[in-house]
Amino acid sequence: MDTKICNLEFNVKSDANKHFLALKKGELCFPDINYGKNNCVLNDTPRLHKSIKKINTILSKADYLSALLSRVDPELSDIAKQVLGLETAIIEGVVQYSKEPTDKLMRCIFHSIQFWGGGEGRRIYVRPKKSTYSETFKHNFGSGDDYKKLIEKILKENESREYKLKDLEKCTDSIGNWGLSFASKHMNFISKAVQSSNVPRWYVFDSIISTACFGEPAPVWKSYATYCQELENQAKKQGVTGDEFERALFNYLQEDPVGQLWGALRCR
Numbered sequence: 001m002d003t004k005i006c007n008l009e010f011n012v013k014s015d016a017n018k019h020f021l022a023l024k025k026g027e028l029c030f031p032d033i034n035y036g037k038n039n040c041v042l043n044d045t046p047r048l049h050k051s052i053k054k055i056n057t058i059l060s061k062a063d064y065l066s067a068l069l070s071r072v073d074p075e076l077s078d079i080a081k082q083v084l085g086l087e088t089a090i091i092e093g094v095v096q097y098s099k100e101p102t103d104k105l106m107r108c109i110f111h112s113i114q115f116w117g118g119g120e121g122r123r124i125y126v127r128p129k130k131s132t133y134s135e136t137f138k139h140n141f142g143s144g145d146d147y148k149k150l151i152e153k154i155l156k157e158n159e160s161r162e163y164k165l166k167d168l169e170k171c172t173d174s175i176g177n178w179g180l181s182f183a184s185k186h187m188n189f190i191s192k193a194v195q196s197s198n199v200p201r202w203y204v205f206d207s208i209i210s211t212a213c214f215g216e217p218a219p220v221w222k223s224y225a226t227y228c229q230e231l232e233n234q235a236k237k238q239g240v241t242g243d244e245f246e247r248a249l250f251n252y253l254q255e256d257p258v259g260q261l262w263g264a265l266r267c268r
Helices: 015-021 046-061 079-099 103-116 119-124 133-141 145-155 161-173 180-194 207-214 221-238 242-255 257-266
Strands: 004-006 029-031
Touching: 004 015, 015 257, 029 207, 029 221, 029 242, 046 079, 046 103, 046 119, 079 103, 079 145, 079 180, 103 119, 103 145, 103 180, 119 133, 119 180, 145 161, 145 180, 161 180, 161 221, 180 221, 207 221, 207 242, 207 257, 221 242, 242 257
Parallel strands: 004 029
Antiparallel strands: none
């Protein structure tokens, strides 16, 4: 696939933006920015605080905070440090599950990744009238068999992303009020935990990435494997890991004024 790298200047009418403005919907393009290690840190931003506070409230009402593999207190100032601690705990939890799978640990992993994803992770818990948050989750999540199948499929060795994709989509669609945007966060952690060259890595593919990189307001499965492969290709060219590239990309799109403009213009 011919992946483009484009520059964007804040003055939209600048000649330097002509390649960016010519991008078509569905065409993959990464911003031409510095993906170096100094830009790959998780920053302690008001947006992060707000997002974590929102999901903390939901999981508290659902009585699932005790299931988190590492607690994050939104009232403390070092949210980024706590979230990084949760990342480590999730990876360790997945490694443990791959060796000794239990239903309890599987659910702890699920709630922890939903929490890590922030406020948008609330949807699977959001209740209809006369239903508690925990009842709603149980209805949407079911027995957990589909999530177990998703984990098993991700961890299956010697299968390409393209080969796995249809089964992963089926497992995701079987869980209510979920979808690719959040499933990709789980696929990211589960594949990262294995650290095996025989298990392909998946990366977060939510609406922020889909809008910015493809001009699509919502992520679609047919673009997911391509995105992951091209992210790794570009990361290699930049001399960083896929995770570092991904973090720098998110920081640019969420925190840099030009990056925010990039996302807005791509879905124009």
